Structures are given as structure tokens and as C-alpha cells.
Amino acid sequence: MFTLNINGKPNNVDEEGDMPLLWVLRDILKYTGTKYGCGKGLCGACTVHIDGLATRSCVLPISVLGQNKITTIEGLSDEGDHPVQQAWKSLNVPQCGYCQPGQMMSAAALLAENASPNDEQIEQAMSGNICRCGTYPRIKQAIHLATELSSEIKGS
Amino acid sequence: MQTINNVSRRKFLKALGISSSALVLSVNLPGLSLLPKVFAAEENPEKFIPNVYVEVNSNNIVSIIVHRSEMGQGIRTSIPMIVADELEADWQQIKVVQGLGDKKYGSQNTDGSRSIRNFYKPLREAGASARIMLEQAAAQLWKVPVGECKAIDGKIIHQKSQKSVGFGELVAIASTLPVPEPKDIVLKNKADFKFIGKSNVKLVDGQDIATGKAIYGFDVELENMVYVVIARPPVLASKVKSFDDSQAIKIKGVIKVIQLEDIKDPVGFKPLGGIAVIATNTWAAIKGREALKIEWDVSHHSSYNSSEYKAMLKESCDSPKKILRDKGDTTAALANASSILKAEYYVPELVHAPMEPPAATAHYHDGILEAWACTQTPQSAQGTVAKAVGLAPEKVFINVTLLGGGFGRKSKPDFVAEAAIISKQLALPVKVLWTREDEIQNGYYHAVSYHKLEAGFDQNSQVTSWLHKTALPPIGSTFNAKAKVINFEGSLGMIDMPYDIANIKCTAGKADAHTRIGWMRSVTNINQAFAVCSFADEIAHARKENPKQSLLTLLGSDRHINVNKEKAKYGNYGEKLKEYPIDTARLKQALNKVADMAEFTPVKENGNGMGIAVHRSFTSYVGCVVEVSKNPQGHVKIEKIWMSADCGTIVNPERVISQMEGAAVFGLSLTLFGEITAKDGVIEQSNFDSYRLVRMNEVPPIEVEILPSHEPPGGVGEPGVPPIAPAICNAIFAATGNRYRKLPLAQYNII
Numbered sequence: 001m002f003t004l005n006i007n008g009k010p011n012n013v014d015e016e017g018d019m020p021l022l023w024v025l026r027d028i029l030k031y032t033g034t035k036y037g038c039g040k041g042l043c044g045a046c047t048v049h050i051d052g053l054a055t056r057s058c059v060l061p062i063s064v065l066g067q068n069k070i071t072t073i074e075g076l077s078d079e080g081d082h083p084v085q086q087a088w089k090s091l092n093v094p095q096c097g098y099c100q101p102g103q104m105m106s107a108a109a110l111l112a113e114n115a116s117p118n119d120e121q122i123e124q125a126m127s128g129n130i131c132r133c134g135t136y137p138r139i140k141q142a143i144h145l146a147t148e149l150s151s152e153i154k155g156s
Numbered sequence: 157m158q159t160i161n162n163v164s165r166r167k168f169l170k171a172l173g174i175s176s177s178a179l180v181l182s183v184n185l186p187g188l189s190l191l192p193k194v195f196a197a198e199e200n201p202e203k204f205i206p207n208v209y210v211e212v213n214s215n216n217i218v219s220i221i222v223h224r225s226e227m228g229q230g231i232r233t234s235i236p237m238i239v240a241d242e243l244e245a246d247w248q249q250i251k252v253v254q255g256l257g258d259k260k261y262g263s264q265n266t267d268g269s270r271s272i273r274n275f276y277k278p279l280r281e282a283g284a285s286a287r288i289m290l291e292q293a294a295a296q297l298w299k300v301p302v303g304e305c306k307a308i309d310g311k312i313i314h315q316k317s318q319k320s321v322g323f324g325e326l327v328a329i330a331s332t333l334p335v336p337e338p339k340d341i342v343l344k345n346k347a348d349f350k351f352i353g354k355s356n357v358k359l360v361d362g363q364d365i366a367t368g369k370a371i372y373g374f375d376v377e378l379e380n381m382v383y384v385v386i387a388r389p390p391v392l393a394s395k396v397k398s399f400d401d402s403q404a405i406k407i408k409g410v411i412k413v414i415q416l417e418d419i420k421d422p423v424g425f426k427p428l429g430g431i432a433v434i435a436t437n438t439w440a441a442i443k444g445r446e447a448l449k450i451e452w453d454v455s456h457h458s459s460y461n462s463s464e465y466k467a468m469l470k471e472s473c474d475s476p477k478k479i480l481r482d483k484g485d486t487t488a489a490l491a492n493a494s495s496i497l498k499a500e501y502y503v504p505e506l507v508h509a510p511m512e513p514p515a516a517t518a519h520y521h522d523g524i525l526e527a528w529a530c531t532q533t534p535q536s537a538q539g540t541v542a543k544a545v546g547l548a549p550e551k552v553f554i555n556v557t558l559l560g561g562g563f564g565r566k567s568k569p570d571f572v573a574e575a576a577i578i579s580k581q582l583a584l585p586v587k588v589l590w591t592r593e594d595e596i597q598n599g600y601y602h603a604v605s606y607h608k609l610e611a612g613f614d615q616n617s618q619v620t621s622w623l624h625k626t627a628l629p630p631i632g633s634t635f636n637a638k639a640k641v642i643n644f645e646g647s648l649g650m651i652d653m654p655y656d657i658a659n660i661k662c663t664a665g666k667a668d669a670h671t672r673i674g675w676m677r678s679v680t681n682i683n684q685a686f687a688v689c690s691f692a693d694e695i696a697h698a699r700k701e702n703p704k705q706s707l708l709t710l711l712g713s714d715r716h717i718n719v720n721k722e723k724a725k726y727g728n729y730g731e732k733l734k735e736y737p738i739d740t741a742r743l744k745q746a747l748n749k750v751a752d753m754a755e756f757t758p759v760k761e762n763g764n765g766m767g768i769a770v771h772r773s774f775t776s777y778v779g780c781v782v783e784v785s786k787n788p789q790g791h792v793k794i795e796k797i798w799m800s801a802d803c804g805t806i807v808n809p810e811r812v813i814s815q816m817e818g819a820a821v822f823g824l825s826l827t828l829f830g831e832i833t834a835k836d837g838v839i840e841q842s843n844f845d846s847y848r849l850v851r852m853n854e855v856p857p858i859e860v861e862i863l864p865s866h867e868p869p870g871g872v873g874e875p876g877v878p879p880i881a882p883a884i885c886n887a888i889f890a891a892t893g894n895r896y897r898k899l900p901l902a903q904y905n906i907i
Contacts, residue, residue, distance in 0.1 A: 016408050019439045027383065027437035032375040033368020035560070037511050038592045039442070042844040045511055073368030080367040089362045092810060095228030095818055097365035098372055098511045098560025123853040130844060132511045132561050133228045134821025136852040138814070
């Protein structure tokens with residue numbers, strides 16, 4: 001039995017320790033916002049935060065998680081109004097939208113660490129997330145917008 | 157074209173004056189309406205249903221039924237924009253409802269870049285007829301002439317008396333009225349459009365996507381559902397000789413292992429067969445599959461090796477089995493030419509790789525089959541499933557989820573049939589999930605192709621003859637194992653080559669298919685535009701002319717081309733040539749526009765090279781310029797992409813631009829990295845490490861402009877892809893003097 005701290009709540013999980021967090025989230029606990037894309041940590045669709053750091057949940061066995069804080073897209077904000085979420089909506093970033101929870105989690109982790117990243121830093125932080133629809137230019141734009149929204153929130 | 161029927165004109169006897177206070181409805185709700193529990197929770201207001209696309213509810217909500225699949229092109233936003241505009245609905249009262257698979261909607265096959273192209277007019281008429289009936293209902297209510305009643309923003313207004321009434325309050329009367337005859341449907345003036353042609357609404361699913369609530373095929377959950385992963389034959393059409401599941405069933409969570417029926421020719425949309433692992437979760441199913449020991453009775457497709465196949469295609473080009481277009485006397489013209497240019501191009505097999513692999517959930521119960529799937533084509537899923545489980549089509553209900561990308565893969569419903577068959581066998585709700593490896597190794601591939609082109613010049617460097625010989629396995633082979641020569645594929649960028657040349661010949665050789673050949677975003681336009689637009693650039697350099705100027709010369713005078721007069725059968729994407737001609741003026745306009753945007757010059761002062769291409773596909777015209785830089789080590793970097801798009805009348809410009817951006821990225825991936833290869837019939841790539849897609853750091857800025865047009869709507873999702881690869885290679889040539897004729901570029905180690 002494992003107790004996972006997800007979005008601020010403890011969740012008891014009676015599964016094998018080698019099960020990746022992705023499948024525990026999706027199939028056992030029904031947090032389906034975190035997506036499967038490759039199962040090998042190659043595409044970033046499954047990105048969640050572990051203690052605030054962007055982490056690929058598809059290759060993360062639950063046995064290594066102790067009391068680490070796990071945040072999924074469902075827990076990124078209470079009202080869907082994290083600056084990244086606002087920026088994504090405002091610029092109509094998504095096309096199919098499937099990779100976007102992972103993209104937003106990577107972007108939010110970047111902004112938590114670096115309040116105003118430049119293009120190169122954005123590319124570096126985001127190059128682990130594939131978007132087949134090709135929303136990269138808008139993701140970049142949205143991250144810049146999110147930095148502005150964050151500083152407005154802090155300023156007000 | 158569809159005519160509008162009052163499919164369910166219910167007569168409501170209730171008096172007017174129904175309370176309709178709470179009008180404001182978030183347009184972001186509909187994602188959840190995909191799930192059965194939400195269906196059950198729907199309240200049931202009185203409805204006015206003038207046609208299959210619109211329902212006006214007594215609570216003032218206007219439901220717009222989107223019958224096409226959303227896969228990123230924005231159709232769940234664009235269709236409501238069309239209907240709401242003609243209906244004069246307030247955007248805040250719109251609720252988007254995803255249509256089930258049902259032939260009453262007309263075609264739901266969301267491919268071929270035709271959702272707007274085929275439904276713009278019927279959807280406008282659907283909105284307009286509802287509006288006319290609501291105006292008539294108000295006239296009846298107020299006993300005034302209908303000409304004095306006008307729909308504005310969700311209300312009918314009687315200006316003389318300053319009276320107004322919400323749509324919802326007119327439901328009962330409107331439901332008693334006859335549907336207007338087509339001749340009596342008056343559409344709005346374009347100048348009065350409030351949504352069409354504007355970019356003033358947010359994505360309908362934007363909120364759900366941003367919060368992780370959007371439901372894709374992978375996300376459907378039913379009570380007591382089991383999860384299924386299938387070991388499919390690594391070589392197409394191989395059979396299970398024997399298998400040992402003793403280790404698999406020991407894995408915690410694995411419930412059962414079952415053998416599926418082997419596939420028979422033609423493969424079509426039938427499941428591939430193999431061994432299915434049934435489990436309580438996906439991970440257990442994946443582990444169970446890894447623990448299986450399967451011996452395959454390998455089919456003749458094990459002879460498929462990509463390097464030998466390439467050599468075969470090259471030879472096959474020289475033994476044409478079909479002449480696809482024949483104008484003048486190309487053989488004689490080439491013999492008499494004062495000089496000849498020859499070049500050969502190769503584009504490997506490709507796979508779709510949508511971020512969401514195929515997935516379907518099915519529940520066979522009480523003599524019906526319900527399915528929830530990320531399908532591009534719910535009606536063919538319905539037909540395929542009905543056949544697979546032995547039910548009448550009307551007993552099969554296909555719910556369309558959001559698609560995590562489609563690109564043509566999800567218009568093949570084999571995965572829905574798998575779920576249906578297994579649900580019937582187990583008498584349980586099942587979800588079949590394809591892993592990335594499954595998606596890459598058991599796909600419906602974009603055909604590998606070889607092209608040989610020759611151009612003959614006269615003494616003045618004018619092109620007098622054009623010969624294009626190709627060989628590739630046809631899509632038809634998926635549906636008829638005996639098909640070995642392409643058919644309609646010639647219409648996708650080969651026989652519609654628009655240059656003004658006196659002698660033109662296009663031929664196709666034969667090629668046996670060894671994988672399932674399918675269609676992928678822009679289909680054979682990918683390789684044919686690569687060959688044609690690269691060769692046009694080679695012609696320009698051969699005659700030492702600016703490539704843009706050379707293209708203008710090749711395109712010739714403003715005219716409509718009818719290749720059907722040149723021993724060709726041109727498909728024109730299912731459209732009439734009269735309405736959608738091949739128009740050289742529009743090609744030139746797109747070319748000039750993109751050249752202006754980029755300030756096109758083959759070699760810039762800083763040494764950067766620019767490449768240009770223009771291509772018509774899916775009745776739209778897209779020009780592209782790419783700029784590349786080079787470093788002293790000989791590596792090139794793509795600096796920028798410009799695109800001009802003439803897609804005729806535009807509904808949602810913002811989504812058209814996003815589709816062009818996406819097409820550029822799609823084209824970039826296939827140009828740089830796209831290559832599926834087979835060894836002994838087994839696909840060698842398996843995941844994003846071996847089948848690379850471009851990442852953010854590999855994508856340059858992309859600038860898109862839409863050319864304003866009053867022509868009928870053209871395709872949007874696909875036409876951006878074809879010009880990208882040739883524009884990139886033309887730019888690399890301009891920068892380095894090296895011509896790359898075989899994709900992908902990764903093999904040359906220059907990027």
C-alpha cells in the first residue's frame with residue numbers, strides 16, 4: 001500500500017511498486033488530465049510536478065515516491081486561472097490539446113524557477129515536450145504572456 | 157448537397173411564457189457531454205428542432221450539433237460560428253453538442269480537408285432556416301407582418317413596437333411551423349457577419365483543455381471496465397502459430413489472455429489479430445503483453461526490406477503500368493530538346509504519430525454496442541463495428557470523443573472494431589489502448605515513393621516537355637490485395653502540375669504493398685509536391701533564373717487548367733472544376749504574396765539562402781518561403797518560414813493561421829526526420845527516439861498571411877504541408893549549392 005500526496009490530498013493506492021505514476025493517476029485514481037504519449041519519458045505528455053519540478057510520470061515508479069508533493073494539471077490551480085492556464089486560453093494555444101496539460105506543467109515549473117525566461121531558456125525547458133500539431137510558436141508566446149500576467153498578479 | 161429536413165418537429169402544446177431567466181451558459185462545458193453519465197444527467201427542456209444541426213431549447217440554450225470530429229483544426233468552434241451567425245444567436249447561449257455517428261448528418265468522414273468546404277452552405281442554411289422560423293413565430297405571436305420581425309443576438313425584435321422576445325420563448329410556436337423551402341432561405345449578407353471571417357471567439361474546448369478536463373479517446377472510463385493491450389503481428393497478415401501466456405497471467409492485474417481472429421485479405425479496416433491481454437489497468441496489460449511468448453506464422457510480407465524496396469521502386473518508375481496524364485508528345489519533344497534536365501526524388505514511408513495513439517472503449521450489452529472513440533469517421537466506425545460483432549448498424553452507437561491528433565490515422569476504425577469484438581466476447585466494457593510502439597509499428601503508412609523527372613528545354617531555355625514517372629504502393633492495396641498501381645493518388649499533386657508546358661506526361665509503375673497503406677495529412681501531395689516543386693527550382697537554376705521569376709514563367713498566363721482534356725482523370729478533391737478550378741492566377745498571387753512577405757531573394761547579403769514553393773491542394777493555394785543559414789562546418793539552420801494561404805472564403809481566420817503553423821511544423825518533421833523502414837517485414841522504428849518529431853528548439857518563427865478571397869471555401873488542414881519540404885530543400889540549395897533529393901535530411905548530417 002502506498003500513500004500518495006496528490007494535489008494536496010493523500011491517496012491510498014494498493015498497486016505494485018513498479019507501476020508508473022502515470023497509470024496510477026489515470027487508471028486507478030481517474031486523474032485523466034495527465035496524458036500518455038510514449039511511455040518512455042520521450043514526449044512530456046505525462047508531465048506532472050514532483051515537489052514543484054517538472055517530472056515525466058510515465059517512467060516514475062510509485063515506489064520511489066514518499067511524501068513528495070505530486071501536482072497534476074487538475075491541481076495546478078483551483079479555478080483554472082494559473083497564469084499559464086490564462087495565457088493558454090487567451091492565445092488559443094491548443095490545437096488538439098492532448099499534449100497541452102504536459103506543456104502547461106512544464107511551463108509552470110519553468111516560471112516557478114525563472115520568472116521571466118528568454119526564448120532560449122524557454123526552448124531549453126520545453127524541448128522535452130512534443131506537440132505534433134505544431135503549437136510551439138504559440139506556446140512560446142503564451143509563456144511570455146504568462147510571465148506578464150504573473151508580474152501583474154504580484155504587482156496588484 | 158444536403159437539404160434541410162425538419163427531422164423531429166415536435167408540437168408543443170404548452171402555453172408561452174416559459175421562464176427563461178438564466179441564459180448565460182459557459183461555452184466551455186461540452187467536453188464532458190461525451191460521457192454517458194452526463195448524458196443521463198441532461199435536463200430535458202422543450203426543443204425546437206428545425207434540422208439535424210440546430211436545437212433551440214425553451215431555456216434559451218441553442219444547441220449546435222457538430223457532426224465532424226475535432227482533432228485540432230478547431231471544427232467544434234468553427235461550425236458553431238457558421239450556424240450561430242446565420243441564426244443570429246448570442247454566442248453566450250450556444251452549447252456545442254458532438255453528434256453521434258449517423259448518416260442523417262451527411263458525411264462525417266473528417267478527412268480530406270472538407271468539413272467547411274462541404275458544409276459551409278448547408279450549415280449556413282441550417283442556421284438561416286431556424287432564424288426564419290423564429291422570426292415567423294414572433295410575427296405570429298405579435299400578429300405583425302414577418303417582414304417587421306428581425307433576429308438580433310438571440311432575440312427577435314419588432315422595431316416599430318420596440319418589442320423583443322428571446323429565442324427560447326418561441327420554441328412552442330416555431331415547432332408548429334413548416335421548414336422553409338430551400339428557395340425561401342435567405343442567407344445573411346456577408347457584410348453583416350458577426351462571427352464568420354472574424355477571430356472573435358475563444359476555442360470552445362479551451363477551458364477544458366487548460367484544466368485537464370477535456371475527454372479524449374484514451375480518457376473514457378466506464379464502470380467495471382477492463383483495459384486491453386494487444387500483441388499484434390509484427391509482420392502484416394501473419395498468424396498466431398502458438399502462444400504461451402503462463403507468465404502473463406501471473407502478473408497482478410492481468411485478468412485474462414485471449415487470442416483474436418487472424419486477419420484475412422483485404423485488410424481494410426479489420427483488426428490485425430494477435431493476442432489480447434485483459435487487465436484491471438493499462439500498466440498490468442502492458443506488462444502482461446511483455447510476458448507473452450508468441451510464435452508467429454509469418455506471412456509473405458516478411459520479404460519487405462526498405463533498401464531493396466527503394467531499388468525496386470526506382471526500377472519500376474521505368475516500366476510504367478499506367479499513363480496518368482498525356483499532353484502533346486513528350487517522347488518526341490524530349491528527343492528534340494536542345495538540353496535535358498533529369499532528377500530523381502525519394503520520400504520514405506511515414507507514419508502519423510498523433511500524440512494520442514488510437515484508443516476505443518466499447519460496451520456490448522442488451523443487443524446493442526456503444527463505443528466511445530477518438531475516430532475521424534464515426535459512420536465508417538459504425539459500419540465496421542456492426543460487421544465485426546454481427547449487429548445491424550442502427551444498433552451500434554459511436555460517440556466521438558476529442559481526438560488527440562488524427563492526421564488520417566483515426567479515419568481507419570480498426571481499433572474501434574478491436575474494442576467491440578473484445579467487449580462482445582467478454583460481455584464487459586473494455587478500453588483498447590494502443591501504445592506508441594503499436595501506433596508506429598502497426599500503422600496505416602504514408603506510402604514510400606520514388607520519382608523520376610525530366611524536363612526538355614528549347615534553345616531559349618523555355619521548358620517544352622515535362623516527364624514525371626513515379627512508383628509507390630497504392631492506398632487501394634489496403635482494400636484490394638491485387639492493387640499494385642496508384643489510381644486517384646495521381647490527382648494529389650502530380651497530374652495537376654500547373655506549369656504551362658506543351659508536352660506533359662505522368663506515369664505510374666507498379667509496387668506491391670507490404671504494410672497497410674493509408675492516407676496521412678495531405679497524402680501523396682507530400683511526395684509529389686516535393687518532387688514537382690524541387691524540380692521547378694532545379695529548372696530555375698539550370699536556366700540561371702531567379703526561382704520566383706522562373707515559377708511565374710512556368711505558371712504562365714492567368715487561366716483555368718483542365719487536365720481532363722489531356723488524357724487524365726482528375727479528381728479535384730471531389731469538387732467540380734467549374735466551382736473549384738485549377739487557377740494559375742491564384743497560384744501566382746500566393747507566390748507573389750509570400751515572396752513579398754519574405755522579401756524573397758535566393759541568396760541574402762548575409763549569405764543565407766531562401767527557397768520558394770507554391771502548391772495547390774484540397775482546392776487551396778499555399779506559398780512558402782524558407783530561409784536557412786549555414787555555418788563554416790557546412791551545417792544549415794532553418795531561420796524562418798513564411799506562408800501565404802488562399803483558402804477561399806474563411807470562417808475562422810485564427811484557426812486557419814494555426815493550421816498553417818501546424819502544417820509547417822508537420823512538414824518540418826517529415827523533411828528533417830520522417831522515415832519508417834522495414835527489415836524482414838518488421839517496422840524498425842518504435843517510439844519518438846527512433847521516429848523523431850521536431851521539438852520547440854528546432855522550430856523557427858513562422859509567419860502566415862491569409863489572402864482575402866470571395867471564392868468558395870477551400871481546404872485548410874492539409875494544404876499547408878506540401879510546399880514545406882521543397883521550400884526547405886530549395887533554400888538549402890540556395891545557401892550551400894547542395895541539392896537534397898532524398899528525404900529525410902537527417903541522413904546527410906547537415907542540420
